Amino acid sequence: MRSRLGLSGLHWSVVMPVLAALVLALTWGRSLSAALVALAGLLLGGAVLSAVHHAEVIAHRVGEPFGSLVLAVAVTVIEVALIVTLMADGGDKSSSLARDTVFAAVMITCNGIVGLSLLVGALRRRVAVFNAEGTAAAFGTVATLAGLSLVLPTFTTSTPGPQFSPPQLVFAALAALILYGLFVATQTVRHRDYFLPVTAEGVVIDTDDHADPPSPRTALTSVGLLAVALIAVVGLAKGVSPAIESAVAAAGLPASVVGVVIALLVLLPETIAALRAARRDRVQTSLNLGLGSAMASIGLTIPAVAAASVWLEGPLLLGLGATHMVLLALTLVVGTLTVIPGRATPLQGGVHLSLLAAYIVLAVSP
Template sequence: MSAHGPMPKSAWIFPAIAVLLFAAVTATGYGFAPSPGGLVFAAVLLVILFGTVFAAVHHAEVIAHEIGEPFGTLLLTLAVTIIEVALIETIMLGDIEVPALARDTVFAVIMIVCNGLVGVCIFIGGLRYREQDFQVTGANIYLSMLFILATITLILPNYTLTTPGPVYSSAQLVFVSVVTILLYGVFLYTQTIRHRDYFVGDTAGREADAQRLPARLLALSIALLLLSLLAVVLLAKKFSLVVDAVIAAVGAPGALAGVVIALLILLPESVAAVAAARHNDLQKSINLALGSSLATIGLTVPAVAVVAYLLNKRLVLGLNGQEVVLLMLTFILSMLTFGTGRTNILFGLVHMVVFAIFVFMVFVP
């Protein structure tokens, strides 16, 4: 979604409908139940929620373009993080105890981004252009950040001695959260100021001469961004009821909830990343894809940790053995894919196969 041109109708219609839906459900005291009427409500809710998330990301991108870097990137990241944390915390604080939801969501984001989205972008770009180029240095920075953040949040909890099992002690959780935020902050500084050229492709600057947005439209985007975020937070409880009911009805494992949340928050950036690959701008695709995964770990995990600590909730972070194997495979494959600066359809296909394995293992572990 571009920050330029007229505002799409969906950018204000979905947030407005979301607020009205919440008001109607609250006024009538409607409680979701797995019935024909409940299924219709679930379908409507998902459509409205997806549309509202798209609207929030659109307005965040509009504002980010106007305020410039690094504040633009930070604003967009914070908007997505608020949505993700709201969904995770609402489900975690529901009637059913889900201590591993944050872990499942973060792991799903990494698998979807680094295998599914990256694979599709590289494959589509390879079909249209045979080979595509990108900045190796920028990709290496993304990967080094992703490897360290994923390791200390998803693997290391399995091997600590202070507390048994896949959890951190309170002191460890505080330390890891602080380190995670610090690393992500330095990464943002590197990406947007210090070494911005590492993350810029050959097609950058095509929109450099775009006109500034009028003040009234900028103010409208700010208001609609706040309304969109509020709408997502308000509907998060109903969304959690739908997710719980669907998982129980189909007999799916609890990890499916994390996959659903990951798909919801990644969809807007995924659409933009695939479109960039189709227009021979793989660098933008990489920035959108890998940047989304870093934001999820760098900000979402600390935010969830704070809430879990304040509410005295158990937070399971360590992956099981099967998931660790998939994560390590993703790390190795990513190093090979982004190590040369050029891609082709085979790289994309291999990533998509790993993603297919991940999805299959969610249902048949």
Template sequence: MNKKIPLPLWTIIAPVIAWLAYFGVSLNLGIGYTFFLAAVLIAAVLAAVHHAEVVAHRVGEPFGTLLLALAITIIEVALIVSLMLTGGPDTAALARDTVLAAVMIILTGIIGLCLLVGGARFKEQVFSLPGVSAALVTLTAILVLTLILPNYTTSKAGPEYTSTQLVFVAIVCLVLYGAFVMVQTIRHRDFFLPPDADGNEETHAEPPTAKVALVSTFLLLLCLGIVVLLAKALAPDIENAVVNFGAPKSLVGVIIAAVVLLPEGLAAYRAAKKNRLQTSLNLALGSALASIGLTIPAVAMVSIVTGMTITLGIDMKATVLLLLAQFTIMLSLATGRTNILQGVVLLVIFMVYLFTIIAP
């Protein structure tokens, strides 16, 4: 039975209202307007999820999930770079903190929730092991080279790379990410397709027309752009709330990263609920790879051009939690089948990560 993917009216209106609301930020309309901005931000996120799914259905797997990962990462890079250029030396660790937060949210929060929901609803879920293994191998290498190795190089004091080292590591990140994309989309595309794709009813659904997909692409970009702009506009209010709560300012980076990743997280969650774990993992791991593999080279370029110093090495506490998350993910996804237990373990690690930020 053919099935068309419509564009509900609210998914068209939401980004328009969000953009109009953004232009009132400079008017300082009070706390009520701040809550209104937060509401339209969530609406824009939900609209982005819908349009991303429309585009993904049109182009097929794994190109759809790759498209969403790249779109969100480009927005994330733009946000980090803009904050670096306006914040000056005080933002030396911004890229590191944001990338670490994004990776931990994806590996333990988003994947943990998907495994929990999928396990609770279907007991066991299956996925293509070669594709996940390829993503994890690439991600492990990039994580160590960008967030851990700077603590142990000796050419420059502190958890920083010299300019030469920074250029080299940026090139390595691009090579690794480019190789992964080539494997995902060309050489071994079948590694990233659901093992039971022929039995999935959505596989046989009629894709949206080119016109609908084009409109959704435009609206998706509008949604992603306003999500980042509103997140940046709300950052001072979020920071004040965090300080008043008595938590460290580093929690602000986690909150902003969570908002930026919300469209992808919701898309992965909805896929897991429909027993499409492969799509969830493609979204999550692809986003983690894009987040760090593209953000670090972009930030390195800004650092070299502007002469700004950037701190990449994470402290020992963060290193332990990151390695624990990576090791747990590898064990959880080692068999090609998942259940509720892996989701519980990953979510516990995520809660520990958040707790140790608030109470270091």
């Protein structure tokens, strides 16, 4: 492992995030030509693969479920910083940015990542097996956070429009932080075994049987390179977003499609890591990544934008419209029926993916 990550190795996972960060620094705040957009796109893909590699190194060192938590929180923290920055630059035009981004993350993680993981796991072993207790706890927390933060603002009457009044926003932010903190404590301390992979017989797998854990020095190197790679992923996604906006406008598509594309790019590291885990019969790890990312997206974004709304201009629109509430309700009902048995067939994976497809189709054609 040292030869792969050490200075003498110059492994691709070391070179790609450094190159991506360098190009990001040189192009930040500039209008990119077609050639630079293509280069940024290639480096963005390389940075995504590098982030997945280093996240797996860290996960192997710290073990599950800490490994899944590292990638989910790291991506979300940088994503939150990007959202707040864009809201500060966008004024009234970005009043719904936090809502649109969080909802896109919920749909992509709870239907895309979860659906793909179940499909891959079930096709490999006929039935995808996971720990129903831990997965149900995670999904219930996601459902509560989504309901409190994205549904209630549509029905409150203290403030016109789908937004909270200041006291309501403070409550939503505190509730999100407390619930997320409580879940992390449950996942990593009190009931850690609920979030570990299980065999078809229901036996918890508490060890990684592939290789010896990396050294502390290698793990620390991966922590630094993971941070660089994730910053590069989010920064380059922001850099190519004007080109995406132009392409979307030229195709006559709604502006909301841009948010979907950006969310897909930002969530690529978790998606690839989840698929790799599912292929190794670690479906529980895949579900930890997907549901953990959804939870972190709500639990960290809502408090951050609530704090930023003190100095940001314009309203903060958080409430979903009727179409998106229907999709969220279907996701929660189907997800509940999926996690209760603790095992799933390819059908369940296909159902979740169909909900993601419906979300994307309705984003393109509202």
